[in-house]
Amino acid sequence: MNPVSDIEKQTISRVTKRLVPFLILLFVVAFLDRTNVGFAALKMNEDIGISQAIYGLGAGIFFLGYFVFEVPSNIMMHRFGARVWIARIMVTWGLIASAMGLLQTAGHFITLRVLLGIAEAGFFPGVIYLLSLWFPSRYRARMIATFYLGVPIAQVIGAPLSVGLMQLGDSLGVVGWRLMYLAEGIPAMVLGVVCFFYLTDRPADAHWLSPEQRSWLINTLDREERDKPLAVDAGLSKGQMIRRALGNRQVWMLALVYFGITSGSNAMNFFLPSVLQSFRASFGLDLGLMQNGLITAIPYALAAVAMILWSRRSDRLQERHWHAGGAALLASISIALALLINQPWIIVIGFVLLAIGVYSAINVFWAVPGQVLTGVGAAAGIGLINSIGNLSGFSGPYLTGLLYTTTGSYTPGFLVIAALVGAAGIGMMLMPRQPVPAASRPLIGDKA
8 A cells, every 4th residue: 555545544544533433422412412302202291281283393493493593603613613612502502401301381392492403503514514624525424424323322322311311200209301301411511611622623733643644634635625616716705605605506405405304314303202102002002111212222223334334335436416315215215105004013114214214315415515615615505504404303393293183193294204305315316416526536446
């Protein structure tokens, strides 16, 4: 292997070990604080008088605050740096997540969910943008997939953890779901402080890399920037670069595709525990809290393995659109057929394939914006794609809850979700391709 290949391998390995495990930990905490409401709902809704429609509204309204503040938050991160801004995001959302344990009314529930979305806005697209500053394009799908392991990990450990905290609280004479909220908000605040001292904003500041490693990484990323279709024009101001990215047709197409894909993940995150609980009335299967939590973890555990393998295949072939679109179609068809067959374990298998499909699609999808956007325009464009896409986090849960309240079944809502995911898969396949930057094309014989 030539010296260039050696330094590339050493640099990528060092950056990966330094950044990715810590970012996964942050995402686990973020997702746990966002979705633990699904387990709280098993007791909370009855305790304070929340209907399924109001619960769906409250679960999803998180994303309205997220939507409004996403792009501004990402622009602020570009200005202040990831170290400061992600630390601020985490401490703020940790405080609000813990405050959920004090709510008394449906109005409190909806208000705190809005505030939680505002506080967390910018975290996910901020990390995606941060990864684009540290990893050449040919590594991004696998790095995003590795970072996105935070979602299934949060569900795998979060399901029994959340249920266990609820049961612990009940055994101690404390309302279990209140204890769960209070306890699960604390790690975000602690890690926010750690983040301020641990993260590095850009490769030029990475004194934990050798001079040779730092030079290779900076030069490689600079070459990629010059190859991008929306590469920075030295004559453009930051405001002009932001407007250029936000007005780009492909950015909006990506946002709509992402809306469809995340419709599946968001509906699943907020309603899978309730779907499993409904088996008692539909099939006579009475699942306890812990059984519910353990079965909920199964789809996410299998999705964690599948999305890593799928993203590595996408990186190896340097193909994004068919990989993301095909995975979304798998998710759409699987959950629709499972709900129409309407047998308990077929439904569980349908949710397994839904999780595998949508999370594999999401990870490959996020390798595409980095091939088009650059600089502060990348921060704004990625923020826009994520904010528009995550409106599905409002529409999906609200629609699912509303249709359940109207029909008494989760099937109509999830059939609509399946249609949205399927449309996104087709849209991704039909989207115009951008050439892979020359610096990131796979090497002959590359098996990465």
